[in-house]
Amino acid sequence: MGSSAAHYLCNNNNHNNNNMSNEQPIEHPIEEEEGKTGGCKCTGFLGNSVARGMGITAAGRGAVVASNIFISSSLLYLASQEAGCLDEDGKTTDCDAKIYGFQPSSLITNIAVISNLVAAVFNPLVGALVDFTDHRHALGTICSFIIIMIQAIQVYTVSSTWFIMAILQSIAGAIYQFMLTSTYAYFPEMTKELGEKAMHSIAPKITITQFSFQATFMVLIIGISIGIGSGDVLTAQISQGINAAILLVTWSIGWFKLLPKSKAKRVLPEGKSLCSAGFSQIFQTAKHINSNYKHSIRWYLLALIFAEAGANSFTICAVTYLNEVLKMSGTETGIVFLIVLVCTIPGSFLCEYVVNKTNFNTGWRLNMLYFAVVTTVGVFVLNDEYDKIKTYILGIFWGIALGWFYPTENGFFAVLVPQEQATEMAGIYNFCALVISWCPPFIFTAMNENGIPLNYGLLHLVVYFFIAIGFLSLMPDWETVIAESHGGQSSQEQEGDEEETTAKDPATKPDSNTESTNQLDVEQPSSSQAQE
Numbered sequence: 001m002g003s004s005a006a007h008y009l010c011n012n013n014n015h016n017n018n019n020m021s022n023e024q025p026i027e028h029p030i031e032e033e034e035g036k037t038g039g040c041k042c043t044g045f046l047g048n049s050v051a052r053g054m055g056i057t058a059a060g061r062g063a064v065v066a067s068n069i070f071i072s073s074s075l076l077y078l079a080s081q082e083a084g085c086l087d088e089d090g091k092t093t094d095c096d097a098k099i100y101g102f103q104p105s106s107l108i109t110n111i112a113v114i115s116n117l118v119a120a121v122f123n124p125l126v127g128a129l130v131d132f133t134d135h136r137h138a139l140g141t142i143c144s145f146i147i148i149m150i151q152a153i154q155v156y157t158v159s160s161t162w163f164i165m166a167i168l169q170s171i172a173g174a175i176y177q178f179m180l181t182s183t184y185a186y187f188p189e190m191t192k193e194l195g196e197k198a199m200h201s202i203a204p205k206i207t208i209t210q211f212s213f214q215a216t217f218m219v220l221i222i223g224i225s226i227g228i229g230s231g232d233v234l235t236a237q238i239s240q241g242i243n244a245a246i247l248l249v250t251w252s253i254g255w256f257k258l259l260p261k262s263k264a265k266r267v268l269p270e271g272k273s274l275c276s277a278g279f280s281q282i283f284q285t286a287k288h289i290n291s292n293y294k295h296s297i298r299w300y301l302l303a304l305i306f307a308e309a310g311a312n313s314f315t316i317c318a319v320t321y322l323n324e325v326l327k328m329s330g331t332e333t334g335i336v337f338l339i340v341l342v343c344t345i346p347g348s349f350l351c352e353y354v355v356n357k358t359n360f361n362t363g364w365r366l367n368m369l370y371f372a373v374v375t376t377v378g379v380f381v382l383n384d385e386y387d388k389i390k391t392y393i394l395g396i397f398w399g400i401a402l403g404w405f406y407p408t409e410n411g412f413f414a415v416l417v418p419q420e421q422a423t424e425m426a427g428i429y430n431f432c433a434l435v436i437s438w439c440p441p442f443i444f445t446a447m448n449e450n451g452i453p454l455n456y457g458l459l460h461l462v463v464y465f466f467i468a469i470g471f472l473s474l475m476p477d478w479e480t481v482i483a484e485s486h487g488g489q490s491s492q493e494q495e496g497d498e499e500e501t502t503a504k505d506p507a508t509k510p511d512s513n514t515e516s517t518n519q520l521d522v523e524q525p526s527s528s529q530a531q532e
Contacts, residue, residue: 115173347403
């Protein structure tokens with residue numbers, strides 16, 4: 001659960017766009033006539049119970065994401081305390097002492113390595129469980145309440161329990177990803193019931209709900225911490241307690257009252273287990289993409305692997321950097337990420353402006369270049385505890401980077417993927433987003449353990465952005481990319497086929513005044529449309 005706030009802010013829109021297909025309907029009557037859906041329409045969810053369920057569970061996720069910042073700071077503090085790496089003022093010092101075989105400063109990245117590796121390995125199996133069985137609702141409910149129990153147990157995070165709590169945190173991170181898989185599977189069915197036009201209104205409101213709860217939760221905890229003058233440990237205890245209470249209410253209503261049980265989307269192939277079916281589906285989709293979308297979706301997914309690894313690891317590594325290098329408390333770290341969260345809003349507007357002026361490919365490359373430049377500047381400007389004011393300022397630019405990054409990434413994918421293949425493509429999208437997500441925190445830990453300054457550990461994230469930019473640069477011109485993604489064949493290949501046909505039979509050459517049937521006239525949607 002170390003992904004950035006902006007990631008979770010925008011992630012809902014991604015799955016809304018990428019999961020539309022003709023799955024079997026959910027076992028829940030959702031009347032299409034206005035006024036029959038039940039519930040108050042003043043919330044913006046059209047009185048639809050599934051939409052309201054998605055909204056209220058998103059509210060809980062916002063609190064979870066925010067609380068991770070405070071518990072991470074607490075765990076770092078307690079690990080440093082046990083290793084004897086705190087000074088008289090309770091601030092971390094440059095210390096070579098180790099605890100459980102690692103330096104205290106490696107704790108959060110180690111947690112991320114375990115969480116992300118487990119999530120990546122089991123992602124195909126969880127996807128198969130959602131697609132091929134009737135247990136999607138049960139999976140989401142069980143995962144949600146395991147997370148609630150862990151959040152409640154972590155209220156007792158103290159010097160004698162911190163290591164157990166760190167293990168629980170790594171477990172919660174993987175389970176959170178599994179819960180997201182089952183939750184987002186409701187988007188295509190909701191789209192089928194309400195219509196795509198209604199989803200243009202509902203999907204952003206779900207995102208806004210998560211954003212609002214996330215920001216409100218952070219303001220609340222920061223306010224309490226400043227008001228009572230609490231340290232990192234007490235602040236995290238308060239945060240986990242309030243968060244557990246919020247989750248118990250929001251997720252209980254969401255899973256038990258609003259989100260319905262559902263049937264399997266597909267029939268499990270004969271002779272295959274869930275595990276083999278999940279991995280086989282990923283493999284077959286990859287082969288299909290490599291054969292039919294070699295100029296568009298193939299390069300996008302290769303770029304996605306590295307772009308997601310760099311962006312999602314930023315928050316994980318940044319928390320450690322702020323605590324260890326800048327000596328920031330959990331409250332100060334929370335303020336930085338609150339600034340980042342708020343500044344994702346102008347970043348999303350910048351995304352729309354750039355894409356409208358260029359295209360998604362150019363916009364995403366420019367964004368990652370900007371992200372890399374800001375991170376590089378931060379690494380060389382933020383060197384000690386006297387640079388805290390600069391950190392708050394750079395938080396603005398990092399927020400813009402993240403707010404620009406995810407809508408561009410999501411919109412790009414939505415434009416590329418044929419709607420009839422959305423669910424199939426969404427599976428491999430999720431796999432690519434997770435497959436090396438453990439790698440950046442692993443390298444960060446390795447560098448830290450070998451005495452390399454944390455500045456360079458944070459700086460190495462820039463490499464992932466440049467690799468992603470490289471893959472995107474291998475795409476041909478935008479018109480060719482769109483033509484291939486919507487027709488399964490690039491315009492260059494189409495022209496080659498046409499020339500070959502014409503050589504064999506000149507009579508088949510099209511009239512110069514007549515538009516060739518091989519040419520696709522595709523209107524590029526705006527960024528705002530893609531986000532919706």
